[in-house]
Amino acid sequence: MPKTALLKESERIMRICNACRYCEGYCGVFPAMMQRKSFPDVDLVYLANLCHGCRACHYACQYAPPHEFDVNLPQTLAALRTQSYRDYAWPKPLARAFDRNGLVVALISVLVTTLVMLLTYVVQDAGVLFATHSGAGAFYQIMPHRVMVIPSAGIFLFALLALTIGFTRFLRDTGVRVHQLLNPRTMWRAATDAAQLKFLTGGGDGCNYPNERFSHLPRWYHHGMMYGFLLCVAATSVATFYHYGLGWEAPYPFASWPVVLGTVGGIGILVGTGGLLWLKMQSDPEPRDRQSTGMDVAFLALLLLTSLTGLLLLVARETPAMGVLLAIHFGVVLALFLALPYSKFVHAGYRFAALIKYARERRAVPGKIELSSDY
Numbered sequence: 001m002p003k004t005a006l007l008k009e010s011e012r013i014m015r016i017c018n019a020c021r022y023c024e025g026y027c028g029v030f031p032a033m034m035q036r037k038s039f040p041d042v043d044l045v046y047l048a049n050l051c052h053g054c055r056a057c058h059y060a061c062q063y064a065p066p067h068e069f070d071v072n073l074p075q076t077l078a079a080l081r082t083q084s085y086r087d088y089a090w091p092k093p094l095a096r097a098f099d100r101n102g103l104v105v106a107l108i109s110v111l112v113t114t115l116v117m118l119l120t121y122v123v124q125d126a127g128v129l130f131a132t133h134s135g136a137g138a139f140y141q142i143m144p145h146r147v148m149v150i151p152s153a154g155i156f157l158f159a160l161l162a163l164t165i166g167f168t169r170f171l172r173d174t175g176v177r178v179h180q181l182l183n184p185r186t187m188w189r190a191a192t193d194a195a196q197l198k199f200l201t202g203g204g205d206g207c208n209y210p211n212e213r214f215s216h217l218p219r220w221y222h223h224g225m226m227y228g229f230l231l232c233v234a235a236t237s238v239a240t241f242y243h244y245g246l247g248w249e250a251p252y253p254f255a256s257w258p259v260v261l262g263t264v265g266g267i268g269i270l271v272g273t274g275g276l277l278w279l280k281m282q283s284d285p286e287p288r289d290r291q292s293t294g295m296d297v298a299f300l301a302l303l304l305l306t307s308l309t310g311l312l313l314l315v316a317r318e319t320p321a322m323g324v325l326l327a328i329h330f331g332v333v334l335a336l337f338l339a340l341p342y343s344k345f346v347h348a349g350y351r352f353a354a355l356i357k358y359a360r361e362r363r364a365v366p367g368k369i370e371l372s373s374d375y
């Protein structure tokens with residue numbers, strides 16, 4: 001649906017919901033909606049990013065299709081969210097990748113992994129590549145440290161810049177100011193809502209995903225993925241400190257902090273992304289936005305591949321397969337970095353900003369906008 005039509009449809013549904021208010025206890029979208037008499041575009045984008053797609057409102061709705069009002073709130077807000085990812089992405093030519101995201105992410109992964117593999121074959125002779133290496137510095141006998149760090153740091157910094165620009169544009173358009181982001185009370189409220197994925201609890205019994213039945217599985221799988229990702233970030237940070245601060249070279253012992261954090265995080269990502277992909281395959285198509293599916297699947301698949309290749313490398317790091325596995329894992333990680341600003345990953349920042357705005361609105365009108373899960 002074109003953007004103007006999408007905004008018009010979102011506003012139409014919001015007006016119906018604001019008159020009905022049956023779903024007011026399900027999530028933050030309804031209390032935030034009830035504070036408004038009109039719905040300018042910026043507010044619609046904010047509400048779309050506040051929605052967690054739990055679908056509780058769809059199965060409870062007496063005006064959902066085939067009713068003539070044709071209210072499909074999760075699908076409309078999901079389409080508007082995806083449109084906002086596209087609008088705020090930077091730079092624009094790469095942002096257009098959003099329109100065919102699944103294909104682009106797949107192509108990026110294949111291309112980067114193949115390039116890294118080819119480079120490794122060119123740099124190393126077969127004797128070194130397929131030999132068994134062990135102990136400190138074993139990885140760098142296959143791929144020199146500089147060859148690993150320079151491209152990954154460059155791509156990571158570019159991704160960080162693109163994410164920051166997109167996030168800043170989102171803040172500007174939705175009216176969230178930097179001092180509000182830094183306010184400890186609203187920050188704490190938003191952080192606890194995000195850490196618990198509170199709005200994926202529906203009215204308290206869980207969300208209606210992948211179908212009409214109530215389930216807490218999506219929330220638990222999302223937790224596995226999110227906390228697994230954070231543990232892997234922690235593992236990389238500790239490893240960086242070991243390398244540059246203490247002069248200790250990877251690979252590290254199985255009982256070291258980088259390996260323990262990375263292993264637990266990798267398993268969390270594997271279970272979380274695998275579970276979410278499995279649920280997605282069974283998802284009821286009616287409240288689903290088809291245009292977002294490619295982006296969701298591509299990001300989950302890339303994250304799953306990153307943890308899978310990382311864990312395989314850990315298990316086989318003292319075998320002749322280590323050289324090839326290292327090149328594949330490194331290629332997949334680079335592809336993940338490149339794809340981050342143009343994938344579903346951006347929802348983490350946008351949703352957190354929307355939660356901050358929501359926390360601020362709740363403070364402004366205490367007692368008027370409570371959720372059933374608050375009691």
Ligand code: SF4
Binds near residue numbers: 060063
């Ligand atoms: S989704 Fe349907 S039932 Fe819920 S508030 Fe909107 S119109 Fe009412």
Ligand code: SF4
Binds near residue numbers: 023029057058077199
């Ligand atoms: S979070 Fe759930 S209940 Fe709230 S608007 Fe989105 S789909 Fe509906």
